[in-house]
Amino acid sequence: DAGITQSPRYKITETGRQVTLMCHQTWSHSYMFWYRQDLGHGLRLIYYSAAADITDKGEVPDGYVVSRSKTENFPLTLESATRSQTSVYFCASRRQGMNTEAFFGQGTRLTVV
Amino acid sequence: GQQVMQIPQYQHVQEGEDFTTYCNSSTTLSNIQWYKQRPGGHPVFLIQLVKSGEVKKQKRLTFQFGEAKKNSSLHITATQTTDVGTYFCAGPPGGYQKVTFGTGTKLQVIP
Numbered sequence: 549d550a551g552i553t554q555s556p557r558y559k560i561t562e563t564g565r566q567v568t569l570m571c572h573q574t575w576s577h578s579y580m581f582w583y584r585q586d587l588g589h590g591l592r593l594i595y596y597s598a599a600a601d602i603t604d605k606g607e608v609p610d611g612y613v614v615s616r617s618k619t620e621n622f623p624l625t626l627e628s629a630t631r632s633q634t635s636v637y638f639c640a641s642r643r644q645g646m647n648t649e650a651f652f653g654q655g656t657r658l659t660v661v
Numbered sequence: 662g663q664q665v666m667q668i669p670q671y672q673h674v675q676e677g678e679d680f681t682t683y684c685n686s687s688t689t690l691s692n693i694q695w696y697k698q699r700p701g702g703h704p705v706f707l708i709q710l711v712k713s714g715e716v717k718k719q720k721r722l723t724f725q726f727g728e729a730k731k732n733s734s735l736h737i738t739a740t741q742t743t744d745v746g747t748y749f750c751a752g753p754p755g756g757y758q759k760v761t762f763g764t765g766t767k768l769q770v771i772p
Contacts, residue, residue, distance in 0.1 A: 581760070583762070588670070588764075589764065590667075590749065590762050590763060590764040590765040591704070591749065591751075591762035591765070592762075593759065593760075593761060593762075596759060604759075606759065607761070638703060638704070640704075642760075646691060646692065646753075647692055647709055647711060649694065649706035649709065650694075650696075650704075650706065650751070650760060651706070652703040652704050652705070653703065654703055655703050
């Protein structure tokens with residue numbers, strides 16, 4: 549039972565390159581989320597999805613693109629990476645419903661040089 | 662937009678001392694959840710509070726939801742080194758899809 553997995557776990561990329569972070573969950577949860585975690589800022593929501601083909605912006609969406617063609621996958625793409633996007637990225641999922649807990653992936657540590 | 666602030670940002674305590682973190686939202690929350698993130702790890706769900714004024718306990722941890730459903734607290738009695746980590750509150754404003762996390766409180770326990 550893999551749950552929710554992110555890949556890669558670590559990534560170093562150059563400024564201006566496109567990079568995609570993958571997130572896969574095996575529970576068929578309706579909701580999926582991408583957060584970034586930076587010192588002093590806690591967890592900030594980038595994008596979220598309520599179901600396949602339904603996505604919406606969070607607090608800090610600029611510079612990111614998401615898609616959700618299948619329920620189980622929710623990739624996050626940095627179209628042209630910048631140093632300010634160096635961060636730890638967490639994917640999360642939860643069941644539909646008001647009082648459901650979020651399950652987080654292990655995180656991807658991204659460094660943009 | 663909704664803002665969820667936590668205080669303090671950092672807390673160092675001697676093992677055995679108590680610890681409290683406070684969570685304040687700029688908007689009324691339908692429910693509040695608490696998560697713990699160990700160093701180098703990912704957030705893990707601890708508990709959820711739904712009712713105004715609700716109090717729940719998990720061993721040495723006591724969680725409280727404010728009467729106005731805009732604030733919450735987590736109190737740890739007699740901290741242990743296993744309590745080290747960052748504690749986050751999280752709550753959905755109105756609609757429940759977009760869960761906003763607080764800024765977190767990082768707890769260090771000195772043995």
